[in-house]
Amino acid sequence: MGIEEAKKIVMEHFAGAARRFGFNELYGYIYGVLFLASEPMSLGEIAETTGYSLSHVSTALKFMERIGLVVRIKKPGDKKAYYRATKLLRDWRQAAYYGKIMEDIQQTRANLERALRELEGEEGEEAESIRESITFAMGRNALAERILKFLIEHEDEEVLERLLNCLESDEKR
Structure with a gap:
């Protein structure tokens, strides 16, 4: 059994x-x-x-x-x-969810850019606070896109090797 x-x-x-x-x-x-x-x-x-x-x-x-x-x-x-x-992790990741995550990242960027355009000409404390929040989110979104592109464009072995190198160099600090 x-x-x-x-x-x-x-x-x-x-x-x-x-x-x-x-x-x-x-x-x-x-x-x-x-x-x-x-x-x-x-x-x-x-x-x-x-x-x-x-x-x-x-x-x-x-x-x-x-x-x-x-x-x-x-x-x-x-x-x-x-x-x-397909048994390669890269193929499974790309097919199962990387595409959906990338769509979400791109949609997030488009919506944040649209929100910033709506704030053009707006002044005051609230408008500035919203601008700061959107700018922060845009930076995080751009970072997520860079990471995802790296994962998509590189072979599993290279991704794992670079990640291990980062972890090992971090442990040495």
Whole structure:
């Protein structure tokens, strides 16, 4: 029973992650099944394993392929499409939530800029206080955008190595 329970735990984890990031839990179950699979799986195998219908799984796989969570594979002499999960942390992060975070950062910047424009010509203590708050938020937002771009543009190993170097140099101080 240990193997099946371990599989269930992993699948539930990815289903929960999908829900937390605003996706249908089916995406998480599919990702979990493919993450654990030693070989690429067909649509039918995925549907059977997850317990979802072929049409639901097919629709989910199309979306997941489009955002980079799964890769479709054709085997020579076989008309079926097979799928495998992308297992690189970078691919998962980008597909699952980096895009949404970047959208939020860009929307935040646009709204803060719009709010600043509304304050043009306004004077007084309240207007200055609001300007300061917006300027502070814009600085933090720009920093978040730089960090996210770095995470998106660099390989996991480089990100981890630089982070470790920062932590180690901080410990030496």
